[in-house]
Amino acid sequence: MGLLLVRYAEMGLKSPGVRRYFEKVLTHNMMAALARERLEAFVESQYGRLFVTTDRPEETAATLRRVFGISSLSHVRxxxxxxxxxxxxxxxxxxxxxxxxxxxxxxxxxxxxxxxxxxxxxxxxxxxxxxxxxxxxxxxxxxxxxxxxxxxxxxxxxxxxSEYLDGPGGLPMGSQGKVVALIRDERDALAAWMMMKRGCRALFVVENEETMRILERWDPEPRKVSGPAGKAVQANKAFGLVVGWSLDELQDNITLNTDVPVYHPLVGMGNEEVERRLKEIKG
The missing domain is CATH 3.30.2300.10 (THUMP superfamily)
Structure with missing residues (x-):
């Protein structure tokens, strides 16, 4: 059997009660990610750390490195x-x-x-x-x-x-409420990914299935919703809609014709940064 030591960063700054809630959400996400890959593991929580016991440590580590909220992990003895x-x-x-x-x-x-x-x-x-x-x-x-x-x-x-393996960091997905993500191209996928990293559970309105596959690697329980994006926000009591527009698109007065909040995580990024981040999440 192998043993993995899993670390989180931002969660450790929370009060004890909030940290316990975040650990519960993170543990659920870890087990869901492992279940999707048909990996069995036992997860134990200690103050500031999670320990994962498994008979397939290499595959387990590779899977956990795509779970939001994990800052790093190590194979330990x-x-x-x-x-x-x-x-x-x-x-x-x-x-x-x-x-x-x-x-x-x-x-x-x-x-x-x-x-x-x-x-x-x-x-x-x-x-x-x-x-x-x-x-x-x-x-x-x-x-x-x-x-x-x-x-x-x-x-x-x-x-x-002897080694630290980086995770995506951020907050456990689902700990910060829901957003609806419109998935039409890779920029939209990156925008959704960034909101997921900040702890939001994304509900996907998918117009491009190939692009959606980028995100399925990061969400073991993807939930797709149908209908106009604005109505999907209201029907699912989500905080708002996420799109991958650039600053130029906003300046061109492109609108979604919706009365719900719209989040633009990429609006401050140049094309080079967008391409670099897309390469990272695809890898």
């Missing part, structure tokens, strides 16, 4: 918070990744009460790695190392890893 166990595990993690003559450093952080500081723990784990590999010319470099070994101690458990 687990041991007790005892220094001797952390030293042993740090060496096990580092050994297959160190090449002859390479450099490394250890970064440690803690949550809870322990008989050592984070700096002391980093020094202890670093000493274990250095002593085992100094005959290969391996050195410590605190500024520009070839490898960073991370240690995160949470109460009585410790987690050791």
């Amino acid at each position: 687990e041991c007790s918070s005892e220094v001797k166990d952390i030293r042993r595990l740090a060496l096990e993690v580092a050994t297959p990744l160190l090449k002859d003559g390479s450099t490394f450093r250890v970064e440690a952080r803690r949550n809870g009460v322990h008989p050592y500081t984070s700096m002391q723990l980093a020094a202890q784990a670093g000493e274990e790695i250095y002593e085992a590999h100094k005959h290969r010319g391996v050195r410590v470099d605190l500024h520009h190392p070839d490898l960073v070994v991370y240690v995160e101690v949470r109460d009585r458990r410790a987690y050791v890893f």
Whole structure:
């Protein structure tokens, strides 16, 4: 079985009650995304972190990197918070990744009460790695190392890893209400994606099925609605309508002939930024 440590950013700034609600929404979205890919996992919440246990960690990580609200995740190995166990595990993690003559450093952080500081723990784990590999010319470099070994101690458990995998960030989709997204071209898809990243559940009025496939990778439970976009907003009690218009289109007085609020997430973007972001969400 593999273990993933999942981090969120903005959610951690909320009050405890709001954070618990956001964690509940995020966990639901994670499980929905995994279910769509037929991946089984167990999700456990600890303060500021989510832990995912699965027998298919690589595929699970790839899927979770498309879940809004996740800032990053890591494949981790687990041991007790005892220094001797952390030293042993740090060496096990580092050994297959160190090449002859390479450099490394250890970064440690803690949550809870322990008989050592984070700096002391980093020094202890670093000493274990250095002593085992100094005959290969391996050195410590605190500024520009070839490898960073991370240690995160949470109460009585410790987690050791070597890599951060970026997520999309933002807020859990569905935590900030509903919007109706008109999907006609790729700009509309990007506009909807940006509102989804800010926590909105998008209801899609689809006029281009090929473009819609871009968003289906990011929404495990896409909901399509029919009829005029303005009426769809009212019928579903959504906050408003989302479109991908540019500033030039607005200046040309293009209208949707609707009396509901219209959101324009791309209005401040140039064509180069739009293309760059589209390439990212397609990838």
